[in-house]
Amino acid sequence: MSIAIENFVKAIYKNGKRDNNDTKPGNIAKELGISNAAATDMAKKLAVKDLLHYKKYQELKLTDKGTKMALNVVRKHRLWEALLFKLFDLSLHDIHREAELLEHQTSDLLANKISEYLGNPKFDPHGDPIPNAKGEITTTDTSISLSNAKEGKTYVISRLMSDDKEFFDFCAQHGLKYGNTILVSKQFSKNKMTQTLINNNTILLNKDFTSIIYVNEHH
Amino acid sequence: MSIAIENFVKAIYKNGKRDNNDTKPGNIAKELGISNAAATDMAKKLAVKDLLHYKKYQELKLTDKGTKMALNVVRKHRLWEALLFKLFDLSLHDIHREAELLEHQTSDLLANKISEYLGNPKFDPHGDPIPNAKGEITTTDTSISLSNAKEGKTYVISRLMSDDKEFFDFCAQHGLKYGNTILVSKQFSKNKMTQTLINNNTILLNKDFTSIIYVNEHH
DNA sequence: AATTAATTTTAAGTAAACTTAAATATTTTA
DNA sequence: TAAAATATTTAAGTTTACTTAAAATTAATT
Numbered sequence: 357m358s359i360a361i362e363n364f365v366k367a368i369y370k371n372g373k374r375d376n377n378d379t380k381p382g383n384i385a386k387e388l389g390i391s392n393a394a395a396t397d398m399a400k401k402l403a404v405k406d407l408l409h410y411k412k413y414q415e416l417k418l419t420d421k422g423t424k425m426a427l428n429v430v431r432k433h434r435l436w437e438a439l440l441f442k443l444f445d446l447s448l449h450d451i452h453r454e455a456e457l458l459e460h461q462t463s464d465l466l467a468n469k470i471s472e473y474l475g476n477p478k479f480d481p482h483g484d485p486i487p488n489a490k491g492e493i494t495t496t497d498t499s500i501s502l503s504n505a506k507e508g509k510t511y512v513i514s515r516l517m518s519d520d521k522e523f524f525d526f527c528a529q530h531g532l533k534y535g536n537t538i539l540v541s542k543q544f545s546k547n548k549m550t551q552t553l554i555n556n557n558t559i560l561l562n563k564d565f566t567s568i569i570y571v572n573e574h575h
Numbered sequence: 576m577s578i579a580i581e582n583f584v585k586a587i588y589k590n591g592k593r594d595n596n597d598t599k600p601g602n603i604a605k606e607l608g609i610s611n612a613a614a615t616d617m618a619k620k621l622a623v624k625d626l627l628h629y630k631k632y633q634e635l636k637l638t639d640k641g642t643k644m645a646l647n648v649v650r651k652h653r654l655w656e657a658l659l660f661k662l663f664d665l666s667l668h669d670i671h672r673e674a675e676l677l678e679h680q681t682s683d684l685l686a687n688k689i690s691e692y693l694g695n696p697k698f699d700p701h702g703d704p705i706p707n708a709k710g711e712i713t714t715t716d717t718s719i720s721l722s723n724a725k726e727g728k729t730y731v732i733s734r735l736m737s738d739d740k741e742f743f744d745f746c747a748q749h750g751l752k753y754g755n756t757i758l759v760s761k762q763f764s765k766n767k768m769t770q771t772l773i774n775n776n777t778i779l780l781n782k783d784f785t786s787i788i789y790v791n792e793h794h
Numbered sequence: 795a796a797t798t799a800a801t802t803t804t805a806a807g808t809a810a811a812c813t814t815a816a817a818t819a820t821t822t823t824a
Numbered sequence: 825t826a827a828a829a830t831a832t833t834t835a836a837g838t839t840t841a842c843t844t845a846a847a848a849t850t851a852a853t854t
Contacts, residue, residue, distance in 0.1 A: 360841060382801055394842055396803055401840095413802060413849065444688040457680035466673050469663040579811060601831055613812055615833055620810090632819065632832060 359460045362429045363388060364398050365407055368416050369426035374517075374567075379416045427491040433459040434480035434487075435470045441481040442474065448481060448516075448534075449524035456519070464489070483515035483534055483570070498573075503566035505540045511571035512537055518568050530559050537574055578679045581648045582607055583617050584626055587635050588645035598635045646710040652678040653699035653706075654689045660700040661693065667700060667735070667753075668743035675738070683708070702734035702753055702789065717792075722785035724759045730790035731756055737787050749778050756793055 367387045371379045381395035388395070403410035407422035418426060436455035440446060446454075462470075468489060471477070478494040480486055485493045499514040513536050516527055527533065541558065561569070586606045590598045600614035607614070622629035626641035637645060655674035659665060665673075681689075687708060690696070697713040699705055704712045718733040732755050735746055746752065760777065780788070 358840075380801080381803090390841085391843060392802065393804080393844080398841080440685075443692055444685075446684075446688060450684065454682060454685050458677060461676035461680050463673060465665075465669065466659075466663075469665060473662055577810075599831075600833090609811085610813060611832065612814080612834080617811080 362460055365422050365426045366429045368418055424491050427487040429459055431487040432462045432467050434484055435467055437480045438474050438477055439470050449521050452519055499570040501567050502569040502571055507543045510539050510574040512574050514572045515570035581679055584641050584645045585648045587637055643710050646706040648678055650706040651681045651686050653703055654686055656699045657693050657696055658689050668740050671738055718789040720786050721788040721790055726762045729758050729793040731793050733791045734789035
């Protein structure tokens with residue numbers, strides 16, 4: 357299967373996992389940087405290949421086969437991130453960018469070798485779970501999105517769920533790093549803004565960011 | 576530049592380095608598993624991009640720009656081979672196959688990180704030189720092709736210059752491994768057959784094989 | 795609920811990287 | 825060196841993964 361197909365299936369999988377859960381062609385198109393028309397075209401094509409269910413104007417839903425493919429790509433992506441993170445001094449953003457390419461050129465054999473070398477890790481440096489060779493995911497992730505965090509509570513950042521350079525630059529700048537502790541000082545439920553305290557600095561995060569930053573309660 | 580272009584330029588580079596030195600479209604096409612027509616097409620296209628010189632019915636000659644690109648791809652290929660060889664328990668053939676894909680999805684930054692991690696090696700597990708970031712190659716390779724070896728002399732295998740699975744399987748089976756010692760017991764100059772002694776086993780190699788097995792004199 | 799706005803789909807078209815078949819040129823060899 | 829064999833080129837066509845523009849449908853808003 358082609359890189360375009362792998363990326364398409366992966367985008368649906370990831371979008372389906374998010375808050376909004378919008379897997380209509382337009383959303384996938386935006387994610388992949390292609391036109392809506394191209395996304396519709398591809399959706400029809402993949403329906404024929406039994407990778408997804410397609411009904412006009414409806415959400416795209418992966419079949420079992422499509423989900424399996426998405427999980428396989430995600431597995432390779434996260435294994436590469438874990439390996440590159442371990443071996444080289446590169447930023448999480450750089451590592452993500454490399455993994456984004458390598459994931460499509462990696463045999464199952466090599467993926468297994470990488471996993472074995474790393475001691476079969478269950479989470480990548482972003483805190484995201486790494487599916488195993490069968491596509492199974494460890495779901496003991498108790499984290500919640502920062503947009504659902506409670507005022508006055510302290511949390512530990514467990515995932516920075518994004519591929520966007522700007523986002524990672526922003527994170528690096530403000531101490532929003534995997535494992536760091538933050539205090540949610542104020543939560544504006546209406547427009548989903550969140551005011552947090554990190555290293556004694558108060559920062560305001562809008563919904564775009566709070567919905568992709570995941571945290572665990574700090575005990 | 577696309578994968579197809581990178582592979583095309585690499586094939587010319589490699590063919591130009593070999594005995595025959597035949598870089599006409601047909602030969603490149605054979606190497607890449609595409610039709611002659613496709614190779615001619617591509618050659619014309621790359622001439623426009625100033626990657627090679629094209630004249631009808633003549634050999635294809637890389638420009639400086641083309642050579643640079645080829646060396647960059649070769650560098651990435653060999654760095655991947657060296658890294659995978661070091662980290663994982665995989666056959667040279669498997670490693671070659673993975674590197675063949677990864678080489679096109681590797682940023683210069685990552686290539687440099689791999690090189691640094693490995694201690695900036697000058698040769699890969701095949702014994703082939705690894706160009707540095709500037710495209711310079713260490714040419715202190717004193718090895719000769721087995722077809723030019725002398726009767727009665729002992730040699731150390733320094734390169735197995737191939738991408739072919741069958742060849743590597745044959746090598747593995749007969750102890751033709753990087754670093755192993757062999758005795759050339761008889762050399763048939765006419766048809767270029769070579770009779771060698773490896774681990775007390777006599778084997779006969781034809782020209783196809785002796786021209787791609789490189790050796791250094793054993794002292 | 796009706797109109798406007800936004801999205802999705804259809805239709806038509808493009809570029810890259812191929813293919814096969816036929817025409818043309820070059821090599822080989824008898 | 826002329827004929828036969830081989831290789832290269834041209835021409836026409838295919839597939840994949842897009843594009844833009846217009847038509848159809850759904851969603852939002854007042």
